[in-house]
Amino acid sequence: MGTGTVDSRAAGSGGAPREIRRAVVTGGAGFVGSHLCDRLRDSGASVVCVDNFLTGSAENVAHLASDPGFELLEHDVTEPFDVEGPVDAVFHLASPASPHDYARHPLATLKAGAHGTLHALELAGRKNACFLLASTSEVYGDPLVHPQVESYWGNVNPIGPRSQYDEAKRFAEALTATHRAHLGFDTTIVRLFNTYGPRMRPRDGRAVPTFVTQALAGREITVAGDGRQTRSLCYVDDTVAGILAAARSGHPGPVNIGNPAELSILELADRVRELCGSSAPTVFVPRPGDDPDLRRPDITRAVSELGWAPVVDLDKGLTATIDWFAARQES
Template sequence: MPEREIHRAVVTGGAGFVGSHLCDRLRDTGVRVVCVDNFLTGSVDNVAHLADDPGFELLERDVTEPFDVAGPVDVVFHLASPASPHDYARHPLATLKAGAHGTLHGLELAGRKDARFLLASTSEVYGDPLEHPQVESYWGNVNPIGPRSQYDEAKRFAEALTATHRAHLGFDTTIVRLFNTYGPRMRPLDGRAVPTFVSQALAGRPITVAGDGQQTRSLCYVDDTVAGIMAAARAGHPGPINIGNPAELTILELAGRVRELCGSTAPTVFVPRPGDDPDLRRPDITLAGSALGWAPVVDLDKGLTATIDWFAATHGR
């Protein structure tokens, strides 16, 4: 399939953490953007700097209800969903509906506009993986009724819905699986490791590490994640495609790096580990390299420093 030109795009969840950075990148490349968000977990502050941009439009809509956008659209980016453990624990039904109804309504919009549809899925579809690193052909090890199931299964269903529209209705779709994105605009209390550790270290509070801290993560700076999403939107590959940084580290190592970069002497405190918390997480990004020509370029210290500087400026020490 030829590379698609993008002149105008819809970004559901566009006022969220990743969505707002995607809106920025699209505008930087001259793409007109319609940002759709109901602000359940997103914030108008994340896109306030675009308010006077004539190429940016903000629509307050709940995508779990049918919605429409006037005018032509080339790509629908579906990012709308609570994405942090705290958020989908507080909003379990909204999370499930975003994966089911939200995905369907995004697909229907793409169909009406003859647009490409990009689903932002997640590494959580692999669950607590029995294969390492995780390659796209791995089906995963997911508890369908566990404490994380509302998010994991919502994304797995969203993938099935997207793939079915492609296979049986001829829709132009692609799926990207995002791995542990971090960076500026994360919320201090969203429950993920990076904002939690940074907020604690800057405030001089003890750094809380779940379990023994030997579980691993592979952190991808938001600029790299957005570059991967953009590459997938323009390419013809249907996915799923892993978008993440294969540099793996333990949570305990991450806490140590954040402490050092913040200049903190706060102690580490070990707290109970959440249920179904994955032991291992590392993407195989071979497909992203061959199909998209994409690979992450921001190393951990550079990304963490940018994130820490933003937290310090925005939320203070």
């Protein structure tokens, strides 16, 4: 690992760089969180990973276990917690994030958005650290504005089958913005769109791992509804780069972090099948309730304010993801 620091920009500092020598990542053993831990360590920042392994996995950070710049704290952030020593940044990613997970753990999801966000903010306040909330495109619900811009308030069913996740993140955004406006906290909010890549769990219910594992096993590929609903997939390396760009900028957000290259679920299934060399047929299954019709981020703000845009194209990202899943099947 290097010995440098990751720079951020402190709120109200007039753009002066803020060094991040030590960061806390809640949900750091999860899919995106573990990649963020890697990138922070590669940049030379020490990392405290906080996770209760409800949906994360110790395997995702096992390669960091012997790294003296990495600490693992097994803890549920819905309960108060503290970290010894100085902290320069708190990245709050802890939450179930897939439809299967938040359907199985609805109360834990709501608590992660409410109590977990509050406790992470309180830690940032005690440490005089910058705070980044990883929110989601799900705050837009089933959007009536396309592509989705940050000024759009969304079309969300507050008591529907996805509400525990949608409303948890919307509340987390309100809590974060309130701490900034009324308590002077240094905060930023990023809204992540459909991140995919290595370390996704094969049965988490999201389209990419579902299609990849089915195609590799030669099983029928199950497409929900007629498959015409769209998504915009962002490879995990690009997502993490966007998160760090937001932390560096000090922009309060919200900022969309995603890839504006939109495709239908049926097109995704066909592309995965082709890249896997599979001849498995497509089977159409019932579509989940409140499943959004459209997803595409407007990333104008990310480009202009953060200097960030995704660089990994779909085939390259899917190939890397397929190779990772294939290697796990063979081991």
